Amino acid sequence: MFLQFRYLPAMLRVGATFCGAMLITFANTWGANLSANPPNQTAPEREEFLSLADAVLRALEHNVDITIGRRTRAIRLTDIIFERAKFDPTVNLSFQTQRSFQPLNRPFFGVTGERLSEPMALETRQAQMNLALTQRVLTGANYELKFNPQRTLIAGASGFLFNPGYSSDLTFNLSQPLLRDLGPKVNKTPIRIAQSNAKVEDYVFLDKVLTIIGTVEQAYWELVFANENLKVAQASLSAAEELLASNRAKAQSGFMSVVDVLQAEAAVASRKEQVLLAEKAIRDQEDQLRRLMNPGQGELRRQVRLNLLDQPVQVSESINLDDAIETALQKRPEVLQAKKTVETGDLQVNFAKNQVLPVLAIQGSAGLSGLGSEPSDMINRNFGGDFYNWGVGLILSYPIGNRSAWSQFTKSQLEAQNAQSSLENAQQQVILSVKEAVRRVQTDFKRIETTRAARILAEKQLLAEQERLKLGLSITRYVVDFQRDLATARANLVRAIVDYNKSLSNLARNKASTLELYNIALQ
Numbered sequence: 001m002f003l004q005f006r007y008l009p010a011m012l013r014v015g016a017t018f019c020g021a022m023l024i025t026f027a028n029t030w031g032a033n034l035s036a037n038p039p040n041q042t043a044p045e046r047e048e049f050l051s052l053a054d055a056v057l058r059a060l061e062h063n064v065d066i067t068i069g070r071r072t073r074a075i076r077l078t079d080i081i082f083e084r085a086k087f088d089p090t091v092n093l094s095f096q097t098q099r100s101f102q103p104l105n106r107p108f109f110g111v112t113g114e115r116l117s118e119p120m121a122l123e124t125r126q127a128q129m130n131l132a133l134t135q136r137v138l139t140g141a142n143y144e145l146k147f148n149p150q151r152t153l154i155a156g157a158s159g160f161l162f163n164p165g166y167s168s169d170l171t172f173n174l175s176q177p178l179l180r181d182l183g184p185k186v187n188k189t190p191i192r193i194a195q196s197n198a199k200v201e202d203y204v205f206l207d208k209v210l211t212i213i214g215t216v217e218q219a220y221w222e223l224v225f226a227n228e229n230l231k232v233a234q235a236s237l238s239a240a241e242e243l244l245a246s247n248r249a250k251a252q253s254g255f256m257s258v259v260d261v262l263q264a265e266a267a268v269a270s271r272k273e274q275v276l277l278a279e280k281a282i283r284d285q286e287d288q289l290r291r292l293m294n295p296g297q298g299e300l301r302r303q304v305r306l307n308l309l310d311q312p313v314q315v316s317e318s319i320n321l322d323d324a325i326e327t328a329l330q331k332r333p334e335v336l337q338a339k340k341t342v343e344t345g346d347l348q349v350n351f352a353k354n355q356v357l358p359v360l361a362i363q364g365s366a367g368l369s370g371l372g373s374e375p376s377d378m379i380n381r382n383f384g385g386d387f388y389n390w391g392v393g394l395i396l397s398y399p400i401g402n403r404s405a406w407s408q409f410t411k412s413q414l415e416a417q418n419a420q421s422s423l424e425n426a427q428q429q430v431i432l433s434v435k436e437a438v439r440r441v442q443t444d445f446k447r448i449e450t451t452r453a454a455r456i457l458a459e460k461q462l463l464a465e466q467e468r469l470k471l472g473l474s475i476t477r478y479v480v481d482f483q484r485d486l487a488t489a490r491a492n493l494v495r496a497i498v499d500y501n502k503s504l505s506n507l508a509r510n511k512a513s514t515l516e517l518y519n520i521a522l523q
Contacts, residue, residue: 055289059212066205128150181354189347232278244268342416342423345415438507451489
């Protein structure tokens with residue numbers, strides 16, 4: 001029994017070795033089977049080269065909001081046509097014919113003059129055409145030009161000059177306001193408001209375009225950061241692996257403890273995790289950028305690696321704050337939209353002020369008449385000027401108190417004041433946003449300088465600590481810490497450079513000068 005207990009650990013080691021070999025063999029076989037028959041095969045990756053300008057153009061071309069904005073602009077243009085159409089002339093044409101038999105309450109009838117004891121039927125046949133031209137003009141007047149020819153036949157009647165007879169009337173009617181609704185300025189108000197609303201929609205569309213471009217730019221530079229951050233993580237992993245290899249060699253030679261090897265192994269594991277996270281961040285950011293370009297569901301499912309062509313700038317740009325503010329105040333969509341709203345408010349105030357006036361209109365009419373046995377005789381007499389009529393008059397109307405018009409006038413004044421306040425508020429917001437954007441650009445450029453200096457110092461500290469470690473004056477943990485500090489310094493520098501480019505994009509967005517950078521013209 002003693003011998004059995006004595007050699008039991010050795011037997012266990014042999015058994016463990018055998019079992020381990022079996023597990024390794026099984027694992028290798030299982031892995032080979034998985035490799036031979038993968039459960040989910042993905043399509044091969046496709047590499048795509050992409051510049052910032054291409055990304056912006058593709059996003060604008062396929063963006064749903066842009067498509068909706070274009071349609072909305074077209075709708076506003078139809079509103080202008082609708083208001084202008086109110087002054088289009090209208091032609092009315094009608095024709096009717098009728099035949100009637102009416103009882104005649106007369107003792108004599110017909111050409112013979114025969115005395116009747118029973119009512120006789122009076123047959124009348126009539127055909128009439130009505131042709132009219134009406135229009136409202138910019139002065140506020142409404143006119144109507146009418147021509148009404150007709151043919152009348154009374155069967156068996158001899159008391160008419162012409163039977164059948166042809167008669168016609170040519171009439172011109174005009175009504176011109178003298179107070180309310182007088183003049184082109186008042187009557188063109190709905191058209192000018194529709195034009196102003198269409199212009200506002202243009203500025204809304206411009207704001208959408210600038211927002212989309214800014215979003216694409218931010219996503220593009222974030223992908224640049226993700227790519228550079230992966231390089232930083234890979235460099236940090238390489239440094240950690242070199243340290244681990246050095247420590248293992250020294251430990252095997254007896255010049256370093258196992259603890260130093262374990263610390264180096266832990267550092268390598270941590271750096272591998274950072275590499276994995278950086279790779280995932282790249283994939284995530286690639287999807288975000290591709291989503292902004294609206295590739296469609298089928299294309300979005302594919303595995304596409306984006307190879308970015310544009311590199312971030314690292315040089316300082318001269319910025320004049322006053323010029324930047326003036327540019328923004330002249331070009332920012334929200335300011336232009338607020339100005340148009342103020343103009344619309346002034347139009348509504350002037351229109352409401354006119355509607356307070358009483359209705360006073362002059363009306364006039366003139367006409368010519370004609371009669372004959374033939375249509376040609378009727379026309380000749382109609383335009384001969386022998387038979388005519390005319391008339392003129394005034395109409396005055398004013399509601400007692402006129403509270404409806406006065407309330408609308410007060411309402412329009414208050415709305416105009418609100419529009420002016422909104423304009424001032426928008427201008428103030430633009431000034432503050434431009435100042436903040438300029439400060440951000442300046443701060444981020446200074447960050448590039450400071451983080452670059454911090455990276456250089458971190459490199460020097462790491463080199464010095466590595467030399468101390470070679471001489472046996474330091475420990476692995478200190479070197480690992482300095483490696484981590486160097487990786488952080490490199491990442492901070494990359495972040496500062498990318499943030500600087502994002503700040504330049506943000507400044508261009510705040511100045512509304514983004515379209516000029518890409519030579520884009522809105523249509």
